[in-house]
Amino acid sequence: MTGANGDPEEVARAPWIPGPRPAADDHADLTSSPFPAVQPEPEREPDPKAEPEPLPHRVLKSLLGAWALSACSAEETQAVEAHLTECAPCADEALRLRDAVGLLHAERDLDLDPLLRSRVLENCLGRRPARIPVPTWATPYDAETARLDALLRDIGESEWHAPVRLKWFEGERRVNRKTTVAGVIGHLLAVDGLVAASLGLDDPLGAGVGEMPPTERTEIYWNGASRPPTRAVREPWRDQSHALIRTVSFAGRGVADLTVTYGDFALPLRDSLLERAFECWLHADDIANAVAYPYEPPSGAHLHGMIDLAARLLPAALAGRRRAGLAGPPRELVTAGAPGRSLHLEIEGAGGGHWYIALDSPAALGSREHAVAQVAMDGVEFCQLVAGHVPPEEAAAGQDGDREAIRDVLFAAATLSRM
Numbered sequence: 001m002t003g004a005n006g007d008p009e010e011v012a013r014a015p016w017i018p019g020p021r022p023a024a025d026d027h028a029d030l031t032s033s034p035f036p037a038v039q040p041e042p043e044r045e046p047d048p049k050a051e052p053e054p055l056p057h058r059v060l061k062s063l064l065g066a067w068a069l070s071a072c073s074a075e076e077t078q079a080v081e082a083h084l085t086e087c088a089p090c091a092d093e094a095l096r097l098r099d100a101v102g103l104l105h106a107e108r109d110l111d112l113d114p115l116l117r118s119r120v121l122e123n124c125l126g127r128r129p130a131r132i133p134v135p136t137w138a139t140p141y142d143a144e145t146a147r148l149d150a151l152l153r154d155i156g157e158s159e160w161h162a163p164v165r166l167k168w169f170e171g172e173r174r175v176n177r178k179t180t181v182a183g184v185i186g187h188l189l190a191v192d193g194l195v196a197a198s199l200g201l202d203d204p205l206g207a208g209v210g211e212m213p214p215t216e217r218t219e220i221y222w223n224g225a226s227r228p229p230t231r232a233v234r235e236p237w238r239d240q241s242h243a244l245i246r247t248v249s250f251a252g253r254g255v256a257d258l259t260v261t262y263g264d265f266a267l268p269l270r271d272s273l274l275e276r277a278f279e280c281w282l283h284a285d286d287i288a289n290a291v292a293y294p295y296e297p298p299s300g301a302h303l304h305g306m307i308d309l310a311a312r313l314l315p316a317a318l319a320g321r322r323r324a325g326l327a328g329p330p331r332e333l334v335t336a337g338a339p340g341r342s343l344h345l346e347i348e349g350a351g352g353g354h355w356y357i358a359l360d361s362p363a364a365l366g367s368r369e370h371a372v373a374q375v376a377m378d379g380v381e382f383c384q385l386v387a388g389h390v391p392p393e394e395a396a397a398g399q400d401g402d403r404e405a406i407r408d409v410l411f412a413a414a415t416l417s418r419m
Contacts, residue, residue, distance in 0.1 A: 055079050061090055068097035132249050137256060137270040140277035140302040145241040147295075148284040152185070152234050155291050160231040162290045166283075168388035169414040172326065177419060181290060182229035183222065184283050187419065189237040190214075190221040191279070195272055196240060198260045199247050204236060213263030215419045248273070271309055278306045282387045297380050303351030307379055310386045310416060311345060311355040315362035318412040327408040330360035339367035343401075343409050344374040351379045359405050373401030375409065385410065388417030 060083045066072050067080045084091045134142050160182045167176045179187070191214040193203045203209060205220055212220070222229070248255055248269070260272035267275060281298055288295035297303060321327040334340040341364075345355040356366030376398035377385070384390040392410040399406050 055083075057083075057087070057090075060087075061093075064090060064094050064097055068094060068101050134245060134249050135256065138245060138248050138273050140298065140305055141241075141273040141280070142245050143302060144277040144280040144284070144298060145238075145245075148280055148287075149234075149238055149241075151284055151288060151293055151295065152181075152231075155181070155293065157231065159291045161228075164286050164290045166286065166419055168417040168419055169391075171324075171415075172411075174388060174391060179222075180228065181287050182231060182233050184287055185233045185237050186221050186225075186229040187214075187218045188280060188283060189233060189240060190217040192237075192240055192244065192276055193217065194262060195244055195260055195269070195276060198258055198269065198272075199244065199251075199255070201240075201243055201247060204240065211261040211263060213418075216263070218419055244273070274305055274309050277302065278309070278383070278387075281306075282383070282389070297350070297383075300350035303379055303383070304353060305351075307347055307351055307353070307382060308355070310382070310413065311357065313416055314345075314409060314412050315358045315364070315366075317415050318357075318359065318408055319362045321408070321412055321415060326411070328404045332360055334361065334364050336361075336363035337365055339370050340364035341405075342366040342368075342371045343405050344368070344371040345409070346374060346376040346398075347379045347382055348376060349379045357409055359408070371401075373399070373403075373405040373409075375399055375406055382413070385413050386416050388414055390414075 060080055063072055063076055063080050067077060072080060080094075084094055161180050163178060164181055164184050165176050165178050166184070166187070167174060169175070189204050193205055193209075194211065194214075194217070197203045197211075205217060205224075209217070209220065256268065256270040258269040259266050260269055277298070285295055287293070298306070318327060322329065332341050340361060341359045342356040343359055343366075345357055347353055347355070356368055356371060358364035358366045359372070377395065381390065381396060385392065385395050392407070392414045395410055397406075397410065
């Protein structure tokens with residue numbers, strides 16, 4: 001096709017001018033197209049009896065988490081459960097997810113499953129041993145602070161103000177001090193600060209307080225607060241206990257021999273953390289009694305270590321009472337390290353064993369052959385005596401032999417107690 005001058009390009013450049021719209025009756029010409037018209041298919045009604053199309057494997061696998069949480073629809077649940085009967089890998093995954101969901105329940109009383117924590121830790125460490133394990137000598141403190149923290153988590157807001165009476169033994173008499181559950185945690189925080197300071201950590205009482213006896217540190221903490229302690233004390237106490245465990249775990253072997261001074265006496269760090277574990281347990285028991293919470297003694301191995309520490313401290317405590325004129329004079333002085341007159345301390349039950357307590361000098365060696373008396377007690381009751389919760393005269397002990405030696409040792413055991 002060409003323009004007026006016969007040039008095809010001119011036609012291409014000419015503007016397009018729309019013509020008139022066709023009239024209504026012209027539509028008949030439009031339908032005479034050589035191409036057949038496409039007619040829409042009528043919609044089909046769904047057959048209620050037809051089987052639903054199965055979901056692909058990847059979709060079913062993605063639904064396993066929701067299925068474990070019971071968050072699937074009825075149709076999805078049916079599809080997933082039908083798939084689990086045919087696909088072993090998905091069935092294993094579903095079982096693991098359903099078991100994991102059982103651990104996601106709201107916090108409850110540990111009495112529902114007291115072994116849950118140990119089972120989880122055992123399973124985790126069995127799969128991947130800890131790179132930096134907690135030293136064996138620090139595990140009693142780790143365990144007892146964790147148990148006390150679980151107790152504190154379970155109690156209600158009002159129970160933090162429940163009255164607690166702390167008891168200990170001074171000289172020949174028992175003394176006590178009334179406080180609250182929150183006050184007891186403040187006491188533990190203040191005394192644990194001595195261990196923290198020995199490791200170079202922050203002292204909760206602040207710099208410059210020094211190595212004061214536990215009672216004085218506690219009074220400073222209580223009196224320095226603008227108001228009586230509340231449940232807010234749990235967080236700093238827990239953070240401090242975690243910091244202590246973390247620090248001794250990352251430190252070298254020599255850290256166990258660091259000295260922790262308690263004012264008028266000192267202990268190596270390994271014994272100090274054992275002593276703090278003992279205090280944590282006994283004060284947790286005080287709190288449990290105040291809020292009617294069931295609380296068990298430490299494990300047998302940890303209880304044995306606590307009893308062993310008390311037995312090792314008894315000769316020095318006995319010598320201190322003798323210097324104060326509260327115990328009988330020595331009968332047979334021997335050179336340091338030589339066996340001397342002894343008392344056989346037999347502890348029964350969990351954590352029990354046999355100890356021989358030197359009677360005449362803290363430097364003497366306790367000896368079975370030189371035993372002049374024997375005392376038999378239950379392990380928990382012996383710890384109650386050492387904590388000052390049971391008067392020496394009321395200690396239910398099987399006794400045999402030198403009566404004076406037995407009395408002196410029982411009173412020396414009570415003397416180990418303090419606030």
